[in-house]
Amino acid sequence: MDTSRLQHTFAAVFIFVIAVVVAWISFYQEPADAFLFPRLISVFFAGLAAWNLVRAVAGMAKVGDGMSADTFLKILPGLVIAFVYVFFAARFLGFYLSSWVTFLLLYTLYDPLSPVNVQGWVKRIIVTTCFMVVMYGLFALLLKVQTPRGIWF
Amino acid sequence: MEFLAYFGGVFEPLSLLLLIGGTVGGLILGATPGLSPTMAVALLIPFTFHLSPTQGLILLGAAYTSTVAGGAVSAILLKIPGAPANIATSLDGNAMAKNGEGARALHLSFLSSGIGGVTGVMLLIFLTPVLASWALEFGPSELFWISILGVTVIGSLDSKSFVKGLLSGCIGLWLSTIGYDDNLGVPRFIFSDSLTGGINIIAALIGLFAIPQVLDMFSKGRQSRDIEQIEVPKHPISKSVGELRRSGRALSIGTIIGSIIGLIPGVGGQIAGLVAYDQSRKFSSQREKFGTGHGEGVIAAESANNAMVGPSLVPLLTLSIPGSPTAAVLLGGLLIHGIFPGSDLFEKHPDVAWTFINSMLIGQILMVIFGIYTAAWAARIARAPMPIMAAAVMVLALFGSYSVQQSMGDVYIMLSLGIGMYFLEKFGFSAAPLVLGLILGPIAEANFIQGSLIANAQNGPFEYFMTGTLNVLLITLVVVSIAYSFWSNMIQGRTSTLAEEAG
Numbered sequence: 001m002d003t004s005r006l007q008h009t010f011a012a013v014f015i016f017v018i019a020v021v022v023a024w025i026s027f028y029q030e031p032a033d034a035f036l037f038p039r040l041i042s043v044f045f046a047g048l049a050a051w052n053l054v055r056a057v058a059g060m061a062k063v064g065d066g067m068s069a070d071t072f073l074k075i076l077p078g079l080v081i082a083f084v085y086v087f088f089a090a091r092f093l094g095f096y097l098s099s100w101v102t103f104l105l106l107y108t109l110y111d112p113l114s115p116v117n118v119q120g121w122v123k124r125i126i127v128t129t130c131f132m133v134v135m136y137g138l139f140a141l142l143l144k145v146q147t148p149r150g151i152w153f
Numbered sequence: 154m155e156f157l158a159y160f161g162g163v164f165e166p167l168s169l170l171l172l173i174g175g176t177v178g179g180l181i182l183g184a185t186p187g188l189s190p191t192m193a194v195a196l197l198i199p200f201t202f203h204l205s206p207t208q209g210l211i212l213l214g215a216a217y218t219s220t221v222a223g224g225a226v227s228a229i230l231l232k233i234p235g236a237p238a239n240i241a242t243s244l245d246g247n248a249m250a251k252n253g254e255g256a257r258a259l260h261l262s263f264l265s266s267g268i269g270g271v272t273g274v275m276l277l278i279f280l281t282p283v284l285a286s287w288a289l290e291f292g293p294s295e296l297f298w299i300s301i302l303g304v305t306v307i308g309s310l311d312s313k314s315f316v317k318g319l320l321s322g323c324i325g326l327w328l329s330t331i332g333y334d335d336n337l338g339v340p341r342f343i344f345s346d347s348l349t350g351g352i353n354i355i356a357a358l359i360g361l362f363a364i365p366q367v368l369d370m371f372s373k374g375r376q377s378r379d380i381e382q383i384e385v386p387k388h389p390i391s392k393s394v395g396e397l398r399r400s401g402r403a404l405s406i407g408t409i410i411g412s413i414i415g416l417i418p419g420v421g422g423q424i425a426g427l428v429a430y431d432q433s434r435k436f437s438s439q440r441e442k443f444g445t446g447h448g449e450g451v452i453a454a455e456s457a458n459n460a461m462v463g464p465s466l467v468p469l470l471t472l473s474i475p476g477s478p479t480a481a482v483l484l485g486g487l488l489i490h491g492i493f494p495g496s497d498l499f500e501k502h503p504d505v506a507w508t509f510i511n512s513m514l515i516g517q518i519l520m521v522i523f524g525i526y527t528a529a530w531a532a533r534i535a536r537a538p539m540p541i542m543a544a545a546v547m548v549l550a551l552f553g554s555y556s557v558q559q560s561m562g563d564v565y566i567m568l569s570l571g572i573g574m575y576f577l578e579k580f581g582f583s584a585a586p587l588v589l590g591l592i593l594g595p596i597a598e599a600n601f602i603q604g605s606l607i608a609n610a611q612n613g614p615f616e617y618f619m620t621g622t623l624n625v626l627l628i629t630l631v632v633v634s635i636a637y638s639f640w641s642n643m644i645q646g647r648t649s650t651l652a653e654e655a656g
Contacts, residue, residue: 007580008580011576011577011580015320015324018324019323022327022342025342029341031337031339033336033337034334034336034337034339034341035341036601036602036605037330037597037598037601037602038327038330038341038342040601041323041326041327041330042327044319044323045320045323045324045326045327048316048319048320048323049320051316052316052317052320055316061314061580061581063313063314063317063580063581064314064317064578064579064580064581064582065579066579066580067576067579071372074371074372074373074374075368075371075372077371078367078368078371078543079368079371079572082364082367082547082568082572083568085547085551086551086564086565086567086568087565087568090551090561090564091561095551095552095555099548099551099552102544102547102548103544103545103547103548106540106543106544106547107540107541107544108540109375109540110370110371110373110374110375110539110540110543111375111538111540112375112376112538127541128544131541131544131545131548132548135548135549135552138552139552139556143200143203143556145552145555145556145559146559147552147555148561
């Protein structure tokens with residue numbers, strides 16, 4: 001089985017498992033009246049997921065390029081930063097400080113300029129700070145959104 | 154001519170400011186490769202939450218109109234279409250820019266966008282009340298089928314694989330049931346505390362449309378964009394107007410094709426632009442010039458992709474079926490203000506509906522004016538490095554999703570859905586049907602429950618939901634949309650197999 005077919009099969013199995021869990025919960029949870037609509041959906045959901053799985057196993061699922069190891073390795077650092085930013089840093093450090101750090105990290109990580117280039121750092125810090133000033137103006141001053149301040153800001 | 158009575162609302166100071174801001178902002182966002190019109194509108198929704206429904210819709214409508222037109226700037230000057238709708242524009246537009254006629258291409262692009270756009274909005278103005286009065290006859294069973302039709306049409310026509318399109322729709326419908334049941338207060342599918350209040354539509358829209366694009370930008374790694382710098386020498390606007398007048402055939406073909414395609418839910422601007430370009434070439438006496446920097450190519454493509462904007466809102470405003478992914482996001486924008494599209498919209502909120510439509514008409518004219526004079530500036534912003542774009546969208550997504558309910562749960566949902574959607578897209582699933590399922594799910598469920606209660610008091614669910622002219626018509630449309638998609642997938646599959654066999 002080639003990589004693309006294997007990946008499509010894996011994705012189809014994942015969707016199928018979700019569909020089965022949704023159907024199982026819909027049909028076994030009480031009171032039944034509250035699950036009338038989920039039951040209706042889950043029948044089609046499970047049916048389509050099974051059809052998709054059969055097509056993937058048979059090598060007929062050709063739409064979508066799948067995920068290459070190279071692509072995954074390229075997005076992984078950004079994904080980790082985004083994950084830490086949203087699930088931990090935003091609350092712990094405060095929205096504005098964590099956003100400043102995240103912006104700078106993402107910019108540095110994917111900037112074609114070398115990370116040891118001093119001019120590059122100056123430019124990145126200026127761009128990040130300007131962007132955060134705009135964000136502060138928009139959300140804190142204009143829209144008056146109360147964001148978590150965390151340990152700092 | 155009811156719409157004429159509501160023109161005043163557009164010229165209120167704040168509304169006009171939002172219209173201008175939305176137009177200029179949309180032109181810049183549209184010109185930026187990697188930022189799609191759908192994502193731009195989704196990121197703007199949190200800002201509308203703090204405005205009145207009319208003002209919020211004016212901002213979203215202006216952004217929708219001008220992002221489509223703004224995409225032509227990068228298509229012409231950088232050969233990178235700002236949105237899929239501008240692919241056909243780059244064919245001749247970039248060749249013109251390379252020949253030192255960038256300003257002429259931009260003039261033709263914005264002028265034809267304006268004419269196509271105004272025609273499309275006029276169609277919206279005259280068709281919407283007719284369809285809306287027809288929608289008055291709809292009861293719970295018809296509204297249930299309308300919601301299902303919305304999901305199946307986008308699911309089957311907007312996706313390359315109809316199985317995956319419909320599956321995306323089902324996932325969206327299921328996600329819409331998460332949280333406490335509205336009728337009995339029973340918890341459903343609450344696997345985490347963040348899901349207690351259900352899935353907030355705005356957080357979901359931002360996550361599903363913005364995060365996959367951020368990850369897509371990450372996937373390009375540390376590469377720098379090698380963008381050719383093209384000089385844009387000045388060109389008199391009067392000459393461009395004269396050329397547009399002489400290119401009536403390309404303009405008419407683009408406008409008519411765009412208007413018709415816009416009315417068909419799920420087909421979209423990309424198809425409109427390409428079909429209009431192709432037909433214009435076929436009917437042109439100078440067809441050999443197409444692709445070498447011919448003005449008619451730009452005119453046909455741009456008039457078509459903007460002419461589809463107005464008609465794509467006809468099924469949305471009358472039947473709650475969005476004609477495009479961006480229209481689906483607009484539907485979310487309407488629902489968060491408690492406005493349900495359909496007959497009710499023109500009965501209960503005529504001021505909101507007509508002021509919004511009128512603002513789109515004025516927005517087309519503003520888009521031409523600002524487009525012509527800010528194109529060079531927009532192109533400079535379009536050259537902004539990818540990491541800045543990715544980081545900015547990431548931070549905006551966090552602030553936008555948090556600001557709606559001031560809840561971290563919404564932020565977690567936004568990122569989780571976004572990451573999930575990125576991986577699903579890699580396997581051929583698309584966000585539009587999932588969003589439609591999520592938005593239309595509660596409407597479908599409420600009408601299904603209400604219909605079931607009525608059915609139990611009458612002759613049973615089968616007769617209530619499956620009989621009657623309108624029900625049969627809607628069920629037929631559901632079946633036809635699925636069957637058509639199945640058939641076109643089969644043809645496509647057979648063609649690609651033959652192509653593979655032929656080497």
